[in-house]
Amino acid sequence: MIIERAQIITNRKLAKDIWKMKFDTPKIAKDVKGAGQFIEILTTDHWQHPLRRPMSIASFGEGVVSIIYKLFGESTLRLSQKRPGDFLELLGPLGNTFSEWNNDSYPILIGGGVGLAPILNLKYACDHHNIEHTMIIGAKNAEEHFIRNEPNNQIFLTTDDGSIGEKGTVMGPLERIALSNTNVTIYACGPTAMLKVIKSFALDHNIQAQLSVESYMGCGVGLCQGCAIHRKNSTINDRSYHEKYSLVCVDGPVYDAREIYFG
């Protein structure tokens, strides 16, 4: 991990309130280990907002890293006002990665909302390694989607209102596809409510699932103990130093579904 002053290459709107920003950040790009990792962005040089903002890496390549972010509050609004050529200070890459798939398993990638950022990253890896897979992306409505619904290419969109793709949540396609394939592994990132249902489904059907979770972060590097989440079935971890809680920034953000306790 490193702090790098990165130049913005592009910054554009993809869908309603959803933006993509690409950075020229050679050192961090070189360090990225895989999908699931994130960076911490300093969105301002004054101290009104003392903390950085964590954002998943949505793709990375030779010298570049990109994020996909949703306008939420002041800091993400400020991100959207940046122009190509501006600089931002990044800290990263941070956190763990989705673990590699076995060659004989069938990955189902699930993204909800901006949780699709690390999922897209994982999809690029699948494509790159020619691994057959399915991707399911959920959102409220068509306005929030920027990916094409291509059931033939195993890309399924869902919307709460049916305005694009299937009406309903990601669970519709997930259940269908997971139960009609063998040796499935689920990789998911999205709102807690979604992860909770996926977890139940996976445990009920004894399906492997890796979930990327969110947590309010103070430092991103294990200093503040602020990002703790409940965790079960785990042993004392060297970095979190605790049994009951796990620090998402160092032990996560990706956890085995069986380890996470959603309360």
Next chain:
Amino acid sequence: MIIERAQIITNRKLAKDIWKMKFDTPKIAKDVKGAGQFIEILTTDHWQHPLRRPMSIASFGEGVVSIIYKLFGESTLRLSQKRPGDFLELLGPLGNTFSEWNNDSYPILIGGGVGLAPILNLKYACDHHNIEHTMIIGAKNAEEHFIRNEPNNQIFLTTDDGSIGEKGTVMGPLERIALSNTNVTIYACGPTAMLKVIKSFALDHNIQAQLSVESYMGCGVGLCQGCAIHRKNSTINDRSYHEKYSLVCVDGPVYDAREIYFG
């Protein structure tokens, strides 16, 4: 007084750390009563810096107002980063004005540092009314001056290091000119140290002097009582409600030299 969202027409550097910004601000411009008044600028839309920044009006005309500002801290730095077309919220016009000269008096206008802003404003008024006058502007060195030294036109520059105009303070030209004219009135704005010497000089020689002073301001409109300065020889003022202290934002910033107590 009014709060107006004003568009920046120009914003450019005049000299070392000294900038000029011109606003399209019809309502405030219409209200300006004369040289000496100031505006309060909201330099940011977040609350890291809760307070506006007071700036003297350096010139005003049909629908426009300009300021001349020195880079001091964060807020003035941020002003310098604004581009034409950007908007800033202004509150003004505030405070009193230099009072009108008698037709038979000879004005000597003195500006030190960015204290020259209201003085320039006064000079425009003199020029406009064809009133003969002298202007003396002091600074540390040539780099900080952006006005031409034109002794023939009664514009005298001074510098501490003699790099342009006369070496020394404004007191050199002032003493010479004040004492060789009759019925002089001094109008001055600048650092407290300068105003203090001018005050002594004026009192010693029984010369009328109007001094524009600075004070840390909270509100600019008489609500906070923060901008108080010592004052003597005054009666209880209706706005300040006090004998010993005067609120610069409502009773000032221009005071008769005899009223001010520099401690």
Next chain:
Amino acid sequence: MAPFTMREKSILADLKVTIGKELFENPVWVASGTFGYGTEAPELVDVDRLGAIVTKSITRHPREGNPPPRIVETPSGMINSIGLANIGVEKYIKDLLPIYEGLSTKVIMNIAGTDIQEYIEIIEMMESVSSVLIGYEINISCPNVKKGGMEFGVDCDMTAILTEKLRDITERLIIMKLSPNVSDIVSIGVSAENAGADAVSAINTVVGMSINAKTGMSDIYTNYGGLSGPAIKPVGLAAVHKLHQKLEIPIIGIGGIVSGEDTAEYMLAGATAVQVGTANFRNPGITENIIDSLTLYLNESNRSSVTELIGKVHTYS
């Protein structure tokens, strides 16, 4: 300064709140010392839209206040040490009461004394003249005067005695204004309640200091002053929430409020009304924006009355 126009008045949420026997049009007031005597900025704010005006602390005799410098900006806040500069009670009666007769908003007089006798004397003087004042806010918590003020604010017994004596001589609202600079604000609030206060307001400013590294100078003449503004919002929220757990009487929340959302947060924590201080310096009409955005917030969250917020924060534990 036009009133809220986004929807028809009739379908807007009800902003009325009650404290003691008084009904307020809305819970957004201006805080003592941050809005002068309410007459300073008529061009910038329509005072009749405010829930109430709390006027600057008045002492028995006029006070010049502390020498300058009196204020300085700090991160997301400011420090002040005005030192209770004010015109004194006689002039308040003579010059200001007549003006307040002409307002339709409610006026509360904030009072500061150096000993119990002085508070009593001021209220007796006020009670002996007719006026539209609806109540008194008792400043027992100003950090900027050497004598008086603070002594009461940190002591339960003194708070109780003072409240009791004032209760005896007025039927108007008595609001005790509490200091955050104490080990236990709740027990002081409890003393005020037991002694008959109609409400408490919290918080006054937090003791702070500012130094200019460049000049090596203290930024404030008296060195210590009162910290206010968004920086102290968490301190005020904690005080209000704690007080709400123990008190029956209404709490008026103060500290760092700059928006309708901030107001909602204070009310969720347990406040029945709020006072806006430092934010007035940035924009003397900000309370009008706050009222509008609070209304919008209530409508968007499907609440028909602002009172539905009071104390309704959801907690984990």
Next chain:
Amino acid sequence: MAPFTMREKSILADLKVTIGKELFENPVWVASGTFGYGTEAPELVDVDRLGAIVTKSITRHPREGNPPPRIVETPSGMINSIGLANIGVEKYIKDLLPIYEGLSTKVIMNIAGTDIQEYIEIIEMMESVSSVLIGYEINISCPNVKKGGMEFGVDCDMTAILTEKLRDITERLIIMKLSPNVSDIVSIGVSAENAGADAVSAINTVVGMSINAKTGMSDIYTNYGGLSGPAIKPVGLAAVHKLHQKLEIPIIGIGGIVSGEDTAEYMLAGATAVQVGTANFRNPGITENIIDSLTLYLNESNRSSVTELIGKVHTYS
């Protein structure tokens, strides 16, 4: 992370400061709980450049800490309620002391207990093993645990007794860490001094709360947490300046420090050293920048030693 290179080392101002019998290379330390155990971010900061590391509060037995959510950002600050999550003293001795042997920077262990006996026990355990620790910072002021902590911090007598007992069993530095959430921080500092403390550190966090208006939820599981960051700098400066008027022993200034100028301000107010907390979360290497900018500040203001700053603020009164 390169050391200061703007001028020759030889002409740079001397940053050394002394506390008790210990000489520190510079006055810039990291604050307890904001730098983990000092081993977390080796890529981002050269810990050997720090004046000292104060490690996270250690309790007699490991503690899991409070349930999430534990932190939230506030205007120019943050609230935390970690609840003293820590590995306990045995694991500290076993896992961490060996690592500290390898550092050239000084290490101070911060200790928290639920009663006097627990503090004593921890220090006895530490004294019974050999280590490079130079001292103990005694946390009597954590606002985030129900039992213990705060009770001492608000009480002079308890502070005196605790300090005295600990003084009896160690010759290492004893630094009592003071709470700002009290009516009178100075008298507690005086108690610590009289009972034999080598220094006091001030301040710990200020009690605060945060509520999300959108969800109506408290942002912190325990509701109340500790406010830190630039927002509280004025509170820390006031505490340090007040303590400096009364105490002979050194004061370690804490609260909202993010720059060399902030450090200078605290030292002008009376601090002999400072601790940097929240700012580490933004940049774990920020203390290196602070050391560099402090050096620059001293050179530009023609001071040859950082000790020339201590208590030298110019005041009006």
